Amino acid sequence: MMNKSKFTKDIGWKLLSLIIAIGLWFTVINTENPLETRTYTAAIQLQNKESLFERGYVVVNNDELTSTRVTVRLRGQRLALDTLSKSNTRVQAIVDLENVIYSYDGNPVSVPVSIVIPSVVNNSFEILSKSLQSVTVDIQPYVNQDFEVEPVVEYTQEGSSNTGELINAVASPGTVTVYGAKSIVGKIASVKATVKTDNVSDDLVITAPPVAYDENGVPINDVTFSVSEVSIKISLDDMKNVNINEHVQGTPASGYSISGIYTAPDNIDVAGDESALRSIRSIELPEIDISGASNNIIREFKLEDYLPDGVRVVGSSNSTGYVTVTIIMEKDIQKTITIPTDNISDNGTTPEGMIAQIESGNIVFSVSGTQSDVNDISADDVKAYVDLSGYSEGTYENVPVQIVLPDGVMLVSDEPVYVSVTLS
Numbered sequence: 035m036m037n038k039s040k041f042t043k044d045i046g047w048k049l050l051s052l053i054i055a056i057g058l059w060f061t062v063i064n065t066e067n068p069l070e071t072r073t074y075t076a077a078i079q080l081q082n083k084e085s086l087f088e089r090g091y092v093v094v095n096n097d098e099l100t101s102t103r104v105t106v107r108l109r110g111q112r113l114a115l116d117t118l119s120k121s122n123t124r125v126q127a128i129v130d131l132e133n134v135i136y137s138y139d140g141n142p143v144s145v146p147v148s149i150v151i152p153s154v155v156n157n158s159f160e161i162l163s164k165s166l167q168s169v170t171v172d173i174q175p176y177v178n179q180d181f182e183v184e185p186v187v188e189y190t191q192e193g194s195s196n197t198g199e200l201i202n203a204v205a206s207p208g209t210v211t212v213y214g215a216k217s218i219v220g221k222i223a224s225v226k227a228t229v230k231t232d233n234v235s236d237d238l239v240i241t242a243p244p245v246a247y248d249e250n251g252v253p254i255n256d257v258t259f260s261v262s263e264v265s266i267k268i269s270l271d272d273m274k275n276v277n278i279n280e281h282v283q284g285t286p287a288s289g290y291s292i293s294g295i296y297t298a299p300d301n302i303d304v305a306g307d308e309s310a311l312r313s314i315r316s317i318e319l320p321e322i323d324i325s326g327a328s329n330n331i332i333r334e335f336k337l338e339d340y341l342p343d344g345v346r347v348v349g350s351s352n353s354t355g356y357v358t359v360t361i362i363m364e365k366d367i368q369k370t371i372t373i374p375t376d377n378i379s380d381n382g383t384t385p386e387g388m389i390a391q392i393e394s395g396n397i398v399f400s401v402s403g404t405q406s407d408v409n410d411i412s413a414d415d416v417k418a419y420v421d422l423s424g425y426s427e428g429t430y431e432n433v434p435v436q437i438v439l440p441d442g443v444m445l446v447s448d449e450p451v452y453v454s455v456t457l458s
Contacts, residue, residue: 071109071162074118074125078102078147078169082132087176088330090293090362090406091136094172094215094256099129105165106149110158118159123152129169138409142172174215175406178296181225182209183244185266188230206265206275207301210244214257222257223249227264239267239348261299265348273348277301277316278337280359284325292324293364293404293442299357302337303348310344317341317357324361331361364404368446372398373413375453378435381419385457390422393454397435400446407442415440420455429456 078099086092093099104127108115118125128148137143146168149161183205205227212219224247229240241263246254267273280297297319304314317340322333335357337347347355375392384390397418401408417438425433434450 068112069109070112070115071107072115072119074106074108075103076106076125076127076149078104078127078129078166081128081130085132086134086173089136090176090330090364091173092176092215093131094174094217095142095170099169099171102166102169103127104147104149107162107164108151109160109162114159118152121152125152126150127164127166129171131171134171134173136173136175140174142170144168145171174217176213177216177219178211178213178294179219179222180209180211181222181246183207183264184224184226185264186226186228187240187266188228189232203266206267206273206303207261207299210264211260211296211298211300212246212257213259213296213298218254218256221248222246222254225259227266229266239265239273241265260297261302265303273303273305274311274314275301275303276314278319278357279316280319281321282324282361283321284323284327286324286363287326287328289366290328290363291366291404291442292361293406294362296360296362297357298360302357304341304345305348306345310342313342314345319357319359322359322361324363327361327363328365330363333359335359364406366402367405367408368400368402369408369411370398370400371411371413371416372396373416373418377413377418378453379419380422381436383419383421383423385422385425388427388457390420391456391458392420393456395453397451397453399437399451401439401443402446403443407440411440411443420453422455422457425455425457427457429454 080093080096080099083093083096106125106127108118108125110118126149128150129145130148131145134143134145147164147166149164151159185203185205187203210225212222212225225244226247227242227244229242231238231240243262244259244264246257248254265273278297278300280295282292282295286292302317304311317337319335319340322331324331337355337357341347373396375395375397378392378397380390401411403411419436419438420433421436422433431454432452433455435453437445437451439445
């Protein structure tokens, strides 16, 4: 009872003192550590570009975006803002590409800019404003195209400097595949491999990187090649170019198909004595299992593991020592095709001495395949004809139409399409 009475004695004054102390504490905090507003600048960071590439697309304006800076105004307590300013981890401006969808009309897409404040700052901040709410991302399909390599030799001979094609110079491989965004690859007019030497002679092998040029001779960047180096050779009898063949096994996930298989490089130069080179015609890579696959598959192989004894790869080991196989998977889609019966031919099967007339109208059917194959197909890409051999004079209501489709595209239904034909 005595202890309780000491606690409850003058309880009102004690509570008042506690309230005053708390008020003084808040006053000191707001005086010494008040709320302030500060401005921070952050360069845009692109996240999940790999996810975009797995779907077969790349960002064309990558350099423009990563050089763009976003100004952010934050409000928080002074001490927390001081800690944020001194932190090694800065305020970040993130553009996430994981769920970005390509616009099939080719126009750039708008992607929001997210502000991330480092977790090392143990305080809450209010984002008052940011200079950019979103950015425009130019997304293009990742495509490839083959180009012949033009060898160019820059040489010094007899004290004079000469530049031009060496008549007997041969590039190996003679053709390379260029990979990149569709709009960039479309600008390529030529691919050249240029080397410099002080001595041009027989049995000379020089390597050089391939470079793409536009129609004005300006180098084109932001593309990659199936090989990083090209061999320029003169009468090199102990070198042989062989193809690299990839193999797949299994079936993709339901509703998916292979839209392309790309091997980089797809051929290489090998060297060795005459008997050793006769023993090799191509390099056969092991089978790649695509069972149940719905995303792109990338596999790398060490070339020397698949070469016979006495044969070696020509070129620097870091550029030609490995081969990469990329298998592009795409989701199947369907499309309806309409063909006027005027475009249906008899394929030269009308019996001699007769005239065939197909009833005017349209035939309609559905096709399926990968997006890259089906999106570009039109009625002009389809051949339709009727086989009239064995028919005699008269009108036939249900003559089946034979439909020939481009590679990679198939009819959705097995049911034939019929037209009415009159033979007279």
